[in-house]
Amino acid sequence: MTPLSTLSPTVTLVGAGPGDPELLTLKAVKAIQQATVLLVDDLVNVAVLEHASPSARIVHVGKRGGCKSTPQAFIEKLMVMAALEGENVVRLKGGDPFIFGRGGEEVESLQAAGIQVKVVNGITAGLAAVTSLNVPLTHRDHAHGVVFVTGHAKPGDDGTDWPALAASAHQAKLTLVIYMGVSGVEQIADGLLAGLPAHTPVAIVQHASLPQQREAFCTLAELARTVREQGMGSPAVMVVGDVTAGVAQLSRHATDTPPAEDRATRFAA
Structure with missing residues (x-):
């Protein structure tokens, strides 16, 4: 298990791709493996989570059109709180974080809270x-x-x-x-x-x-x-x-x- 970060609080937005878990990038796999907390979108294939540490906390935050969704403001609040507590936070999003994934809004919210943001691209649907x-x-x-x-x-x-x-x-x-x-x-x-x-x-x-x-x-x-x-x-x-x-x-x-x-x-x- 990767220890809680002693550096500046950071959140990594990771694109999980369109669904096929074999379409993950190597960089995405590495980020998932190192996470202590993962906030996971509804369309992320469950097989992707096999790369997560057994001790990682997985929080499902469904975001899917036409279905009951976790409010975006609540997701952003969870990311900020976990990062400030020293967790290694990964926001795992279907497709690519910056193509209709509201990744831009999340970056703005995190940066406003003084949190560094990293982004790992994924294959978009x-x-x-x-x-x-x-x-x-x-x-x-x-x-x-x-x-x-x-x-x-x-x-x-x-x-x-x-x-x-x-x-x-x-x-x-x-x-x-x-x-x-x-x-x-x-x-x-x-x-x-x-x-x-x-x-x-x-x-x-x-x-x-x-x-x-x-x-x-x-x-x-x-x-x-x-x-x-x-x-x-x-x-x-x-x-x-x-x-x-x-x-x-x-x-x-x-x-x-x-x-x-x-x-x-x-x-x-």
């Missing part, structure tokens, strides 16, 4: 989702850039201007990766259709990187209906753009289930 499909987020023939955007607005915030984003994506050839958008998919799809063609390919990936991962493919015009009919729920990401066209085409071929010799001929064409 939007990247893991498309990688699992062998699809790139960028491709010089199809996408010059990528935009990570949340589909869940902060209370009192108007949220993303979907028509403006769609127009920019169309003009600049950008891939859109939408987090936390399933519950508001109708509004999102309607907004994107104001600036993107109806035939724009879309991939929806639920439980990215986990054994229970599910995918659905459609066009932007079919997005809302596909999410409903396929029963796609959280946690899921929606990937909008031409980079998904190839895998969507293969999926349609597989659904057609032609004879083996026909499939070989079709894929070779």
